[in-house]
Amino acid sequence: MTREAPMDVLSVASEAFPLVKTGGLADVAGALPAALAAAGVRVRTLLPAYPAVREALTDARVLHRWPTLMGGSARLLAGEAAGLELLALDAPHLYDRPGNPYLGPDGKDWPDNALRFGALARAAADIALGGIPGLRCDLVHAHDWQAGLLPAYLHYAGQPHPPVVLTIHNLAFQGRFEASLLAPLGLPKAAMAMDGVEYFGGIGFLKAGIALSDHVTTVSPTYAAEIRTPEGGMSLDGLLRHRGVAVSGILNGLDTQVWNPAQDALIAAAYDARRLAARRTNKIALQTRLGLTPELGTLLFGVVSRLTEQKGMDLLLAALPDLCAQDAQLALLGSGDASLERGFTEAVRRYPAQVAVVTGYDETLAHGIQAGADALLVPSRFEPCGLTQLAALRYGAVPVVARTGGLADTVVDANEMALASKQGTGIVFSPVTRAALVHAIDRTAALWQDQAAWRGLQRRGMATDVGWARPAARYAALYRALLDSRRADRRT
Numbered sequence: 001m002t003r004e005a006p007m008d009v010l011s012v013a014s015e016a017f018p019l020v021k022t023g024g025l026a027d028v029a030g031a032l033p034a035a036l037a038a039a040g041v042r043v044r045t046l047l048p049a050y051p052a053v054r055e056a057l058t059d060a061r062v063l064h065r066w067p068t069l070m071g072g073s074a075r076l077l078a079g080e081a082a083g084l085e086l087l088a089l090d091a092p093h094l095y096d097r098p099g100n101p102y103l104g105p106d107g108k109d110w111p112d113n114a115l116r117f118g119a120l121a122r123a124a125a126d127i128a129l130g131g132i133p134g135l136r137c138d139l140v141h142a143h144d145w146q147a148g149l150l151p152a153y154l155h156y157a158g159q160p161h162p163p164v165v166l167t168i169h170n171l172a173f174q175g176r177f178e179a180s181l182l183a184p185l186g187l188p189k190a191a192m193a194m195d196g197v198e199y200f201g202g203i204g205f206l207k208a209g210i211a212l213s214d215h216v217t218t219v220s221p222t223y224a225a226e227i228r229t230p231e232g233g234m235s236l237d238g239l240l241r242h243r244g245v246a247v248s249g250i251l252n253g254l255d256t257q258v259w260n261p262a263q264d265a266l267i268a269a270a271y272d273a274r275r276l277a278a279r280r281t282n283k284i285a286l287q288t289r290l291g292l293t294p295e296l297g298t299l300l301f302g303v304v305s306r307l308t309e310q311k312g313m314d315l316l317l318a319a320l321p322d323l324c325a326q327d328a329q330l331a332l333l334g335s336g337d338a339s340l341e342r343g344f345t346e347a348v349r350r351y352p353a354q355v356a357v358v359t360g361y362d363e364t365l366a367h368g369i370q371a372g373a374d375a376l377l378v379p380s381r382f383e384p385c386g387l388t389q390l391a392a393l394r395y396g397a398v399p400v401v402a403r404t405g406g407l408a409d410t411v412v413d414a415n416e417m418a419l420a421s422k423q424g425t426g427i428v429f430s431p432v433t434r435a436a437l438v439h440a441i442d443r444t445a446a447l448w449q450d451q452a453a454w455r456g457l458q459r460r461g462m463a464t465d466v467g468w469a470r471p472a473a474r475y476a477a478l479y480r481a482l483l484d485s486r487r488a489d490r491r492t
């Protein structure tokens, strides 16, 4: 129990698990509210009312109506779904479309994405400004570029408003649009400035969020440092450095109820750190399902990933002959770049007993891989936090990861010194090249030979605290510090 006053936070995101998910942002937006409740924070989550969100809100109440919002009428719906106190922006002209939240059936961004997510930010600003009776809001937590204009709307409203925390889940997605959209987005001319929304002559949603939020977090301390460098800053490093101590890193957690090997209905056999032998059933089940030779004695690598260059999937493709030369196997689940999908499918033809690839999105198989693979490969070129290595730790799949971002913050390399003092939870390699990845695969194969040492790695990994309690306490402390400094400002 907390002795501090309860706090009402509005979380604004474009996806939340399990309602709509394309990546880690959804996991965070879906799991953080419950963890914050334990820290005395009440979170309402504002999402666009995509068809899946609309369907989940079976007993929705209408809290507000906008006669026009970015080209059509809109309603604010409220209800409970998936354990979230949900607010849904029901604007059929923007969100009533099938499929991916960001991409049309042609695989390209929806052409009106600026207005779609501008509307989300505008509606959030109206809530934050107290315009909707019954919705108290002490602080706003905006996620990624899709909510990036929110602090801009608050700033240019010219009236007192709650503090805003912006969390960057991936700096690569910046929401850049043409300057001509300023008026359609309902922003004043004054906003087209260096300290406003202007970004390379256009409008930058994420840039605006970074410039105008009270505090910016990203999802790991190492990534917070990397994005302040020219190499990792993706053109925003100068601004991020300029924000100084208003930028910090808070590691993501994992939803340890969704990801719990002791009670996971999606896997063949439940287990925990004391009953690791039961993982064998999951390994055979995985090999069998995927058409790999079912052999306990063969080192089985798993991958659950978007198939992109960010994730180093091109390097993995190039390293496959070496992996197969080690007599190892690979079970890969992923979707993304068509050329990578083709490359991996081609590899299956070359190594049918050793390489299995499933393209698409499959929650059950993702759990099956974590429970059945011996090691999980994450060779990302950059990785803000990464959730799959956290699930791997929890499931006793030894993570083999690139030394970058959150991967570097969550996996302890099992080098000789670490092993001698019974430390180490995985293999950490750098630089992120094909050669270093091959070396990491070779190291993994060597470690695998010593099954007692391997079980030590698994057990230490499974004992790692990957839950949300600690990160949620950090967010709650940040929220409180921001509110306290607002109060202090008002007194002076």
Ligand code: ADP
Pocket: 022, 023, 024, 025, 027, 304, 305, 306, 333, 334, 335, 360, 361, 362, 363, 366, 385, 386, 387, 388, 389
């Ligand atoms: P990112 O958000 O950059 O894609 P993260 O590691 O932070 O990467 O989060 C990815 C999340 O999506 C994890 O929960 C992972 O299990 C899941 N995931 C990724 N690809 C797939 C897939 N093809 N099928 C099922 N789950 C997937």
